[in-house]
Amino acid sequence: xxxxxxxxxxxxxxxxxxxxxxxxxxxxxxxxxxxxxxxxxxxxxxxxxxxxxxxxxxxxxxxxxxxxxxxxxxxxxxxxxxxxxxxxxxxxxxxxxxxxxxxxxxxxxxxxxxxxxxxxxxxxx
Numbered sequence: 817x818x819x820x821x822x823x824x825x826x827x828x829x830x831x832x833x834x835x836x837x838x839x840x841x842x843x844x845x846x847x848x849x850x851x852x853x854x855x856x857x858x859x860x861x862x863x864x865x866x867x868x869x870x871x872x873x874x875x876x877x878x879x880x881x882x883x884x885x886x887x888x889x890x891x892x893x894x895x896x897x898x899x900x901x902x903x904x905x906x907x908x909x910x911x912x913x914x915x916x917x918x919x920x921x922x923x924x925x926x927x928x929x930x931x932x933x934x935x936x937x938x939x940x941x
Contacts, residue, residue, distance in 0.1 A: 824939050825849045827868035829859045829885070835874055835903060838926060842872075845932035860888050863895055869939045873918075875904030886918050899938035901931075 826848050828839055839850055851866055853859050863871065871889065875882050882902060889895045899919040903926065920934050 823847055823849050824869040825851065825866055826870045826872060826935070827851045827853070827859065827863055827866060828872045829853055829856060829874055831874045835872070838872075838903060838928075838931075841926075841928045842932070842935065845928060846935065856885060859885065860892075860895075863889070863898070864892075867894075868898055870935060871898055871900045873900060873902050875902050883917075890917050899941075901934070901938070 824846075826842065828835060828850060830836070830839075830852060831854070833854075839852065842848060843850060851862065851868070853862055859871075859873075873882055873885060886900055886902075889898060889900060901920045901922065902918045903922050903924065905924045919938055922931055922934075
């Protein structure tokens with residue numbers, strides 16, 4: 817289900833409201849329909865219902881490995897082309913976009929202009 821008009825849909829998986837400021841900034845930089853979930857076990861089902869144009873994941877998921885969540889999306893025939901951005905506070909070698917098969921990885925604190933530009937690019941391609 818897509819929203820009316822040209823409004824793009826972003827699905828955000830957050831842990832403990834750590835990404836609320838990011839969501840506010842995303843909405844400031846663009847006219848998006850943002851859906852927020854706090855349950856890593858429900859994001860896959862929610863994505864199948866809303867068919868997002870982009871997914872943003874908090875790196876620190878409750879009892880769930882971020883890599884497995886990304887892999888679920890990339891293995892799904894319907895959702896495999898939905899771009900995924902991971903946001904993390906960790907600056908480690910493990911936190912690399914290619915290790916999660918995501919489309920972008922941002923380390924906090926975020927440069928919102930760069931993030932907004934990447935969101936636009938990923939949703940346009």
